[in-house]
Amino acid sequence: MTLQLTRPDDWHLHLRDGKVLADLIPATARCFARAIIMPNLRPPITSTGQALAYRERILAARPQGLAFEPLMTLYLTDNTTPEEIARARDSGHIYAVKLYPAGATTNADSGVTNLRQRYAVLEALQEQGLPLLVHGEVTDPNVDIFDREQVFIERHLIPLLRDFPALRIVLEHITTGEAVDFIKGAPKNIAATITPHHLLLNRNAMLTGGIQPHHYCLPVLKREKHRQALIAAAISGNPKFFLGTDSAPHAKTAKETACGCAGIYSSHAALELYAEIFEGVGALEKLEAFTSFHGPDFYGLPRNQETVTLLKTPWRVPEKLPFGDQILIPLRAGTTVAWRLAE
Ligand SMILES: NC(=O)N[C@@H](CC(=O)O)C(=O)O
Ligand SMILES: [Zn+2]
Numbered sequence: 481m482t483l484q485l486t487r488p489d490d491w492h493l494h495l496r497d498g499k500v501l502a503d504l505i506p507a508t509a510r511c512f513a514r515a516i517i518m519p520n521l522r523p524p525i526t527s528t529g530q531a532l533a534y535r536e537r538i539l540a541a542r543p544q545g546l547a548f549e550p551l552m553t554l555y556l557t558d559n560t561t562p563e564e565i566a567r568a569r570d571s572g573h574i575y576a577v578k579l580y581p582a583g584a585t586t587n588a589d590s591g592v593t594n595l596r597q598r599y600a601v602l603e604a605l606q607e608q609g610l611p612l613l614v615h616g617e618v619t620d621p622n623v624d625i626f627d628r629e630q631v632f633i634e635r636h637l638i639p640l641l642r643d644f645p646a647l648r649i650v651l652e653h654i655t656t657g658e659a660v661d662f663i664k665g666a667p668k669n670i671a672a673t674i675t676p677h678h679l680l681l682n683r684n685a686m687l688t689g690g691i692q693p694h695h696y697c698l699p700v701l702k703r704e705k706h707r708q709a710l711i712a713a714a715i716s717g718n719p720k721f722f723l724g725t726d727s728a729p730h731a732k733t734a735k736e737t738a739c740g741c742a743g744i745y746s747s748h749a750a751l752e753l754y755a756e757i758f759e760g761v762g763a764l765e766k767l768e769a770f771t772s773f774h775g776p777d778f779y780g781l782p783r784n785q786e787t788v789t790l791l792k793t794p795w796r797v798p799e800k801l802p803f804g805d806q807i808l809i810p811l812r813a814g815t816t817v818a819w820r821l822a823e
């Protein structure tokens with residue numbers, strides 16, 4: 481059995497920087513034509529100049545003969561100016577601005593401390609037509625970690641929509657039924673990405689049989705009923721939901737330690753795993769729109785012209801992958817994946 485799809489794009493990717501770029505890019509470039517490159521480096525990508533330099537480093541590490549195009553983003557801080565947003569827009573290479581509530585996730589300590597004080601910059605985004613990508617979790621220590629997405633929607637996202645009705649917003653890596661319902665009911669300038677891991681796993685995968693650090697990510701995995709709601713959204717054909725892997729590699733040593741960091745690496749098998757999920761619920765005919773149409777349509781970019789082919793050829797995911805001087809443990813390490821991308 482084979483499946484032909486318009487070449488997809490990854491609308492949420494962490495490529496990191498430095499030596500590891502050369503290890504990471506091939507897995508994405510073999511499959512995806514473009515990817516939104518998240519800016520949460522250390523230090524973060526906060527200026528147009530930094531984003532353009534980072535883009536050059538990515539292009540330099542790109543394997544020969546692969547046409548992969550990185551779509552750059554800026555990291556919103558308390559110091560981002562409206563002028564920087566205009567510069568970003570004019571550069572032609574920056575496609576969005578990322579909001580990390582300060583401290584919400586990996587490398588988010590330079591994030592926004594008070595959204596209400598950033599209204600001049602949000603105004604500029606709305607005017608320039610650049611989407612705001614949101615890590616949608618509150619950091620309030622009094623809010624249970626499993627509720628942080630839902631509370632973010634109530635406290636921050638709903639007021640944001642009201643105050644900036646023309647701003648395009650992507651609620652990244654949604655994890656709850658509440659987020660699905662919110663997105664479905666929101667105006668058409670609001671969309672969401674869904675990761676393979678949140679479609680495949682519930683929180684048992686992180687907390688049974690001993691703690692499973694390679695299944696720890698943010699927003700944290702949720703209950704089964706939320707996973708079911710995400711699957712229903714992904715296969716619904718609703719153009720507000722599209723592919724974003726949030727593939728977020730960390731060295732094995734940084735995951736398998738006290739205070740291990742958040743992030744799951746999936747680029748090595750991302751499209752294959754989405755196919756597995758859609759096939760599992762008898763919805764393969766809905767896969768292409770989710771992987772290849774809804775994202776570019778939302779961003780106002782052309783859909784890709786070429787196609788990719790998935791073969792029903794089971795293969796075994798390696799136990800580990802190279803990551804600069806270190807190694808990383810990929811999602812589904814050592815297990816079989818049913819679909820394989822044709823070379
Ligand atoms: N998703 C994660 O758990 N981690 C991401 C950051 C993010 O996307 O929130 C990372 O950069 O490692
Ligand atoms: Zn995030």
Ligand SMILES: [Zn+2]
Pocket residue numbers: 492494518726727728
């Ligand atoms: Zn991410």
